[in-house]
Amino acid sequence: MALVLSSLLGFANTGTIHTIDAFPIAITTNKTTNLIFPYEIQSVDRGSREVLVQKAKGVENILQLKAAKKDMKETNLTVITTDGKLYSFLLNYNPNPVALNYSFGKRDISEVAFSSEKNNEGILKKYSEIALGKKKKLRGVKDKGHGIKLRLIGLYVKDNVMYYRFHIENNSDIRYDIDQLRFFVRDRKKAKRTTYQELEVEPLYIYKDTDKVEGQSEQTLVVALPKQTMSNQKYLAVQLMEENGGRHLELKIKNSKLMRATVL
DSSP states (O other): OOOHHHHHHHHHHHOOOOOOOOEEEESSSSSSSSEEEESSSEEEEEOOTEEEEEEEETTTEEEEEEESTTTOEEEEEEETTTTTTTEEEEEEEEEEEEEEEEOSSSSEEEEEEOOOOOOHHHHHHHHHHEEEEEEEEEEEEEEETTEEEEEEEEEEETTTTEEEEEEEEEOOSSEEEEEEEEEEEESSOOOTTTTEEEEOOOOOOETOSSSOOOTTTTEEEEEEEEEEOOOOTTTEEEEEEEEOOOOEEEEEHHHHHTTTOEOO
16 A cells, blocks of 8 residues: 555656546437547447447447447446547436437547557647748749649658648639649659559648638648658659540659758
8 A cells, every 4th residue: 555655646746637527428229329539539438338329320420329228327428539639428327318419529639649550630630730821931842844843842840750741733714623733753764674663642631621722722731741861863753634534744852852851
């Protein structure tokens, strides 16, 4: 007992303990209770099998609850969302719940840390917004044709993520409908008797995503990609493809440009 008390006192001297109050929710057997979160659901833990839990079909941020049987014993439910928040609930049985739909914002939540292998959507959005507002610009990486211009105007890095700020200009009168925006790591030159290598890189997050640029207008967006540098024999290709059209553009970003990324 003395050892436990000593450990607690030691922790009290080095950190602060915060408790999270559980949000009470009544559920029943013949009605569905919906919990609506601001971000996608990362994980769910129920304290008892007497609670039936599922994500709403086709939706990642709505959790549906029911009681498996009448007079269900009180239990708890823990939900973690992709913005790094923990939601704690206390579930009780009620044949006629007063409320069936709950929408949660910033109340009754606590931040948690994910493993380094998982990217936090809330953090990606935060630093994408910062990258969009930065004054420092990058020059020299652009492509244009048929009244459309694509430029890389900013490159930033935070931890294991690089944020690419692109500017699309439509100087024609015809709307530019975006079919694809894709990224590839490619060999700069194909050597004799060797296989040409191409590796597609999937974006982690796109801020200010759009599917069109109206005539005589422009659009700026930020794309978050896994942090990377490469040899001088490779480059990052950025493909912008027009839907049902031929105004396709491509940027070639050399390693020398990647090394000039500004730390956020």
